[in-house]
Each structure stands twice: as structure tokens, then as C-alpha cells.
Amino acid sequence: MIITKKRDFKELRENIKNYKSFFLIGCSECATLCGTGGEPELKAMKETLEAEGKIVTGGIVAKTGCQVLGTKTELKKNKDEVDKAECILTMSCGAGAQAAVEIFEDKPVFSANDSMFLGNMTRYRMFDERCSLCGNCILDKTGGICPVTACPKGILNGPCGGCKDGHCEVSPDIKCAWVRIYERMKKLDKLQEFCDVTLEAKDWSASQKPRALTAREEKKK
Ligand code: SF4
Ligand code: SF4
Incomplete structure (x- = not known):
């Protein structure tokens, strides 16, 4: 699995300072296991962004965020929420972020995570390369x-x-x-x-x- 960690929020805040509204995309696979892109993390990110005065128009935990066609299909049901967002915030690995770049040609995509390495989970949320x-x-x-x-x-x-x-x-x-x-x-x-x-x-x-x-x-x- 791809091991990710959350980016420093100060850096992310700087990246997104000129944008108001966001659609969040997590991943039910590696990022969920890493605690960087599952339901609880999307909820926490929504609260953090809203506390910063931003708007979260919606979000999904994609089945496999790096799967371009599958994620594109999953997002169809969120079309209105996606349309209302100025940009996309991915909460997966760099491959998931770039799947979003491919899907959303006309929206900026920001990654909330750093991708670290291919790893084994040895204990709950403990990873080795x-x-x-x-x-x-x-x-x-x-x-x-x-x-x-x-x-x-x-x-x-x-x-x-x-x-x-x-x-x-x-x-x-x-x-x-x-x-x-x-x-x-x-x-x-x-x-x-x-x-x-x-x-x-x-x-x-x-x-x-x-x-x-x-x-x-x-x-x-
Ligand atoms: S030699 Fe090591 S780095 Fe190369 S494929 Fe095998 S396990 Fe991976
Ligand atoms: S002691 Fe030398 S050979 Fe052994 S793991 Fe370290 S660097 Fe590699």
C-alpha cells in the first residue's frame, strides 16, 4: 500500500488561501488505512476548512482514488457539489491527486497529504518500507x-x-x-x-x- 501522511496544515493553508470553496476526495483503500483520507478525516477537514471561513460543497471517499475511470464514474452523482466548488482537495496519495487532475481539467487540485513510500502495515497504523x-x-x-x-x-x-x-x-x-x-x-x-x-x-x-x-x-x- 502507499503510505501517506497529512501535510502540514500551514502549508496547505498557504496553497489554498485564494480559494473559497472545495470538494474533497478521499480514498477507501491506502489513505483510509493510513488515517489520511477516510470518512473521519474528510469530516475533520471539512470542520477545519469551515473554521477558516471556507465552504466545503461536498466530498466522497472514492473506492480507489488512483483509479481514474472508476473515480470519474463515482463522482457523477456529486456533479452539482463538484460544480459549486472552485477547487478539489484530494486526501489520498499523489497518484489519487493526479487522477483528480486528469478528471478535472478546469479546476485546481490540491493534495492534503504527502506520499511517503510503498509499505507494509505491521500493526494498526504502523508502516514499514x-x-x-x-x-x-x-x-x-x-x-x-x-x-x-x-x-x-x-x-x-x-x-x-x-x-x-x-x-x-x-x-x-x-x-x-x-x-x-x-x-x-x-x-x-x-x-x-x-x-x-x-x-x-x-x-x-x-x-x-x-x-x-x-x-x-x-x-x-
Ligand atoms: S528487489 Fe526489493 S525493491 Fe526490487 S522489487 Fe523486489 S522487493 Fe521490491
Ligand atoms: S550495516 Fe551496512 S550492509 Fe548492513 S544494513 Fe547497514 S549499511 Fe547495509
Whole structure:
């Protein structure tokens, strides 16, 4: 999921100072789980904006805010409320904000959130980054733990010389990614594989931006 946090309201206030009326768009998926774009957050944002003398004409928690066509369809029932708003305030990730930009060609769109990373929810509203979306996965060779992400240096054949008592020299509060990989592979009885495999330098062309993918299969004629 995409991990978001609320932007500093002072910054947002500066962004929107010249506008009076807003339509809010949250997202029922990641932003709801992050507490940045579900029903309670939309309600709180409405109250905050109204306390600032602004008007909230309406709002929806979109099923999947980054899904352009789906969100556009959902918004049809809110046409009047949307028409009355000078601008759109998205409470989702940056992809959701840009879905709104695509949908509303003639209205300014502001994002109420900062998008942080692709993350795992480990406990209620606690998130860890475990994948950097490199486009060329090597988990099959590292016991399922990603050194590209879990090692602050992204070292592919570690640990580095700074590893101390199993902890990372860059972030001593975390365990060294390569110690974790070693321990995991030992547990899986794959230490020989750990010793035999030397990972080659990654082909970063797979993560060159902007990326696009067509995942649908063409119908056979
Ligand atoms: S190797 Fe790449 S795709 Fe696989 S988990 Fe790590 S960053 Fe993600
Ligand atoms: S100590 Fe381990 S996790 Fe930290 S930078 Fe070195 S190899 Fe990476």
C-alpha cells in the first residue's frame, strides 16, 4: 500500500488561501488505512476548512482514488457539489491527486497529504518500507528480504564493514539487512546458497521513470 501522511496544515493553508470553496476526495483503500483520507478525516477537514471561513460543497471517499475511470464514474452523482466548488482537495496519495487532475481539467487540485513510500502495515497504523519498486525483483536470492530497501546503502552483497553486533552502521536502531538475510537463509537451510550466490549490479533501467505497464492480455483472434 502507499503510505501517506497529512501535510502540514500551514502549508496547505498557504496553497489554498485564494480559494473559497472545495470538494474533497478521499480514498477507501491506502489513505483510509493510513488515517489520511477516510470518512473521519474528510469530516475533520471539512470542520477545519469551515473554521477558516471556507465552504466545503461536498466530498466522497472514492473506492480507489488512483483509479481514474472508476473515480470519474463515482463522482457523477456529486456533479452539482463538484460544480459549486472552485477547487478539489484530494486526501489520498499523489497518484489519487493526479487522477483528480486528469478528471478535472478546469479546476485546481490540491493534495492534503504527502506520499511517503510503498509499505507494509505491521500493526494498526504502523508502516514499514520493504520494497522500493525496483522493477527487477531479487527476493528469490535473498531469502525473501529486500536488501535494496532494508539496507540504507542498498548493498547487494553485504554486510558492509560497518555492521556492528548485527546492527546497521547507518541506522543503529535497526538490524543489518544482511544479518537478517543470513539468519533467514540459515533457518531455511539455504546457507550454501547464501555463500554461493553473488548478486550482480542491478539493472536500474527497469526503474527508469515514468514507468507504464499494460497488464491486460490481448484477445486471441
Ligand atoms: S528487489 Fe526490487 S522489487 Fe523486489 S522487493 Fe526489493 S525493491 Fe521490491
Ligand atoms: S550495516 Fe548492513 S544494513 Fe547497514 S549499511 Fe551496512 S550492509 Fe547495509
